[in-house]
Amino acid sequence: MTDLVALRRALHARPELAFTEIETAAKVVTELTGRADSIQAGTAVCDLDCVTGLPDPDQLEASRRRALASGVPQELVRTLGEGATGVVVTVRGRRPGPTIGIRFDMDAIAVGESTSPAHAPTRGGFASTRPGIMHACGHDGHVAVGIELGRRLCADRDFAGRVLLVFQPGEEGVRGAQAMVAAGVVDDVSVMLGLHLGIDLPVGTVAAGTQGLLATQKLRVEFEGEAAHAALAPHQGRNALLGAASASLALHTLPPHGDHTTRVNVGRLVAGTAAGIVPERAVMDCELRADDETVLEWLRGRAGDIVRGAARSYGLAASVTQMGAATVARCDARLVQDLMTAASTLAAVQTSLASAPMRASDDMTLFMSHVQERGGVATFALVGASSPAPHHHPLFDIDERALPIAADWLERLIRAGL
Amino acid sequence: MTDLVALRRALHARPELAFTEIETAAKVVTELTGRADSIQAGTAVCDLDCVTGLPDPDQLEASRRRALASGVPQELVRTLGEGATGVVVTVRGRRPGPTIGIRFDMDAIAVGESTSPAHAPTRGGFASTRPGIMHACGHDGHVAVGIELGRRLCADRDFAGRVLLVFQPGEEGVRGAQAMVAAGVVDDVSVMLGLHLGIDLPVGTVAAGTQGLLATQKLRVEFEGEAAHAALAPHQGRNALLGAASASLALHTLPPHGDHTTRVNVGRLVAGTAAGIVPERAVMDCELRADDETVLEWLRGRAGDIVRGAARSYGLAASVTQMGAATVARCDARLVQDLMTAASTLAAVQTSLASAPMRASDDMTLFMSHVQERGGVATFALVGASSPAPHHHPLFDIDERALPIAADWLERLIRAGL
């Protein structure tokens, strides 16, 4: 087993949710400290002011305790433990050249990993040790590739320019990129790269760009009504649970767009307190997506109408807070070409595509658009990983042969010059 | 301020949810230890095998820690700290006579107390110190009256028979009486009494019996579907949140009965994990009520159809678990008459009714029907308390002049002989 695979498996076994990636970020820091030119972490690279919905103090405290128990040094826990878990590692090449940013996202999601022996991590003994949390999107692989790439670039400085390895928290919920962009970490970047493992491609296939990435808004909807004794005075209640139930159904009845791809999901609903009380409060976590910003705004308008209408119907106060956002992607032809050329030098790559569809959302797009708006170029590349199940599924997995492909590909690109 | 009022205020400030009433039960034990003939607590008087939905280990642990911090002796915490918070205090009279059971319920509910200065507990500085938990049903008063009555009976044994003061956990959710009945605590009781403060009566008015108490079932409904990535593969999901939303609405559309009073409430709904994942699981806490057991069964049948239908519609597995139950009340005329006579001797009572409506549910009815089935008599009496707001409301309160009325009334009855 190579270091790269071992690293990925260690990360896979210790998944961490958005903004509590202390062990993961600490792994980045400890692996590259003493090698890289500089390593910045915490609030220096993560502006938490633009993050809504950080984990609550109890959750942060629990994540700090967990990290300490697993051996993360106290000082690192202090730096990373308030939600600002981002890390930026700088490696300078021997020769002058552009500033190249590469994003690696670190967080896991709230999915319980399959315990089936058919599932490789379970069979291999490196499945998640944390019930209900899983690296079901390949970010464990991303981080491992990022560390491996860092090691290689540090070990051999034969490349032009300066590489910033941007380890981002909270991609799920599309909240972490905002914070790092706001902290200015890619302000000087003129070439921005990101990569994703999986996305329905088989191992051996790569794509130098993507199409179809969906702009998205993550919304928290809160309803507030009035509690009442459900038997003695039901008429005095204003039922927030029913308002939220009605709004959930209505949001899912939003029509598809005749000319665009859209998605609506109410992913979480928590309402009420006890069987005998008319529910006073309800919270919904929703997301809207579209392949076009204008269509997303249209969807946002209709979703807002639904929330306000449900509030009116059930006599509730309602609020909608944007928790996260990502935009669509435009992959620059020049950079795509450079990646295609680099891919052609890799024996393990059988098929290299200029572009492949990725009909999800990723806040990598915020790094891209920020760099592009400032005159730089950007792309989001895909590395096939032959997952037997879709992303976010308890049986999601990556074929580990994808890991060296990803690391080699990025290394070749950088060493070839940009 | 009398001891009785001070006691009630102390209890009011430290409300505890069902099966975590450690401080409250400890107060009963410590106040009456050394006075009563015997005091039993914990699993000896609470058969937890028939309780579904005890607080989870973390919550029990937190309640133990809280109790220890507030000074409850370690040994008592051990006895009471696993959910079996019931206490039975026995006081023998000087003369032979019947075994008299009197039930006092101890738990608070998950309602945040009003912080308005118009609210007496807030103004008086004895409002709940525990956010989101409140004695909004008068059980603080019940416990205070029970302790006071215990003190008086212990101090002066001039009465016939044996009095069992039954301090019950978990009346909210109607789960505690089941556990104490199953433990046999009222098996020898031939006269069963319960009392409730408030219930829309003004202070100075009492009722020796009730009518209209609703039989009830508390149900936990669980739906399980399939998670999926909400953008890449929404068609692979089976959305438990939407199933639960649809079932919630449908349960509330169950028709009223033309000839009976019924109530339906979905009081809590928790579904899904994150905005971007099709929700896999949903849990609903519901209650059904009716003024007749046959009608309750009819309602239960229709509710079951709704749950199974929603599961079918959304491709989910569903289960329904009964969490608590209470039945209707039949108040015995002889006992009602004895209470009327006792009330007539109290100067503070302006109006005494043979019966008053109480259109809620109470598992006092399980003690009553158990004793009645074994040949005993029972009633459930009401003591007006002029609350400015309905039960379970953040502004619920009791006029403290009701407390000595309740204690005096019970004492007079017992001393008059039964």
Added chain:
Amino acid sequence: MTDLVALRRALHARPELAFTEIETAAKVVTELTGRADSIQAGTAVCDLDCVTGLPDPDQLEASRRRALASGVPQELVRTLGEGATGVVVTVRGRRPGPTIGIRFDMDAIAVGESTSPAHAPTRGGFASTRPGIMHACGHDGHVAVGIELGRRLCADRDFAGRVLLVFQPGEEGVRGAQAMVAAGVVDDVSVMLGLHLGIDLPVGTVAAGTQGLLATQKLRVEFEGEAAHAALAPHQGRNALLGAASASLALHTLPPHGDHTTRVNVGRLVAGTAAGIVPERAVMDCELRADDETVLEWLRGRAGDIVRGAARSYGLAASVTQMGAATVARCDARLVQDLMTAASTLAAVQTSLASAPMRASDDMTLFMSHVQERGGVATFALVGASSPAPHHHPLFDIDERALPIAADWLERLIRAGL
């Protein structure tokens, strides 16, 4: 078979919906013409200006054609055929006395009569000849009793005062009384009587008054959205069907009132035009009821919120039109006493109650409150009829022995003097 029974059966076989009771009204007119002092029909006794939702021109035309085909004279069809089907028959007694109004409602409802041989009208060959329309509320009996009473009073003028037999259209939907009150037909009445067959009482039992009659409002809700091609441009539609579906469910989730009886029903919903078009329009016929006018207003407010909220949620315009109304009943003690006395003289009456519950609505209450507001007295009496099924059910029926009881009772009361 007596004339009275034959008359009822003939009416039963030819049921007519609200405001199309041409054959029924014509039967009243032809049976009593030449006997009564005066007979008024049509717009003279029915102010159609206050009726919303008359049958549309096609339906009126069809009803006229049907009536002509069944032998109603052309002139009568002209008088009755535009919706004003009310008839007022005046019979003067030999002696001076008060003006006594008695209301008989004439319309049938849109229920298909049972074809089971267990159903007496089917077995007896006098079931409805009109599919989907049925006298399922006993109004056939009411009209038969009214005609019979008219014959008797005309034949023997030995009574004091003047009797107005008020044959009312459109009680279902509570629209006809409004029209006759507005036309002034009971302005001079000082004693107002109405009677209903059935209402859960067995034959041989009568009640001189009612309690629990529900005030009601019948509402037509109209939603207007925007049509669109359901496949090419679903996003351009505004779906009135879904708005109405959501509002229907929400209306049925309106909570019961802790202290009052309420009822909500969406009885009819028509939306959209064809499978492939996003529905542009929807119409709902609803009713709200309560045993108290203030509670009815509360319910009306909440229903209005639901409609406006659903419109907002689905991007629709909405309107609510009141189609009919009735109020609660107050039965005057003096009149109840007179009826009790009269009942005591009838051998066929085994049980006479001062009052019995009637938890439905009836616009008889509008005649009552109009007369009472002008200083008169009123009551609404019930005559048991042992129906094997509830009112409005395909198996509803009346025990025909109730018919002479009703006629005798009213006759005795009038001849005894009021």
Added chain:
Amino acid sequence: MTDLVALRRALHARPELAFTEIETAAKVVTELTGRADSIQAGTAVCDLDCVTGLPDPDQLEASRRRALASGVPQELVRTLGEGATGVVVTVRGRRPGPTIGIRFDMDAIAVGESTSPAHAPTRGGFASTRPGIMHACGHDGHVAVGIELGRRLCADRDFAGRVLLVFQPGEEGVRGAQAMVAAGVVDDVSVMLGLHLGIDLPVGTVAAGTQGLLATQKLRVEFEGEAAHAALAPHQGRNALLGAASASLALHTLPPHGDHTTRVNVGRLVAGTAAGIVPERAVMDCELRADDETVLEWLRGRAGDIVRGAARSYGLAASVTQMGAATVARCDARLVQDLMTAASTLAAVQTSLASAPMRASDDMTLFMSHVQERGGVATFALVGASSPAPHHHPLFDIDERALPIAADWLERLIRAGL
């Protein structure tokens, strides 16, 4: 104004719904009688046994009366007036050759035409004279083109083979093609052509094939519950309206497919009878569509679950009847090429595409797949018409310059040989 335009305008002013296209079919017959080799109409070319949901007898009768009143000869009304409104016109060329079928659909839809002066038919005085019915899909133009083409081919037989002009009823609801295919009208056809005006293309642009046509099923869902008096005995009812409302919402919450285009629409809902009765029956007209037959089956399965689940939830019986169907389209490359060649000879065509998207459904696909399964070739061509509004919209219109383009294009193709 050319004959072709005049013809289209006459047809536009007299729109007819599916299976009542008597005037339209009669126009075809009378225009081509005496010119064509043979004309068949009625049940000879329309097997009504496979049509579900024909207009009811009253509607057919009304359509016959209307047609007679507008001058259609009695004999033709007899042939066409029972729903079998299809016409097949045969024109033989001078030279031997293949049998060429060309489909022209005739029906209008239930949309009220815009009365805005901005709408050309209104401004031009040829808007629909029938309220609520409109040629909002261009079929008026199709029929006009078909008649014009017939005239030209009859007038000059210089072409090879035999042309069958297939005038189809009931394309809306995709029911008419089934009936004509079942009658065998295209059994001998080896080249099958269809064409559609509009479909978002500007006038001057044509497409020789389509992609994205959606397979579809039109479903009638019927729920049957139990009626009850909504105030006296609501608990005895089984509410079909609420079951249908819940099913409607649930159908619209069916998730999009991650990899395919799908559509769901509940286009019509009729439930209940009157405000005061618990609704016993409900009927829904729905459609499902997908760009793949397997996905359509998946959707059908989930829709069936929803219907059965709603029935279970509300205690109803449910049935689902397929009313119409169409499949996806495969356009044969050879035929597309021939059409491209023909288009290149037309001066009025600026842009000719091999294929254009048509994301609706059309039962032209049933003719195509029938012919293709027997070894023939087929395509479905589009002729741009610059409509200012989408199909099925009150403002839909066609630029009449599209009409001669369509007629010329088909004529050139036929004369060029196939």
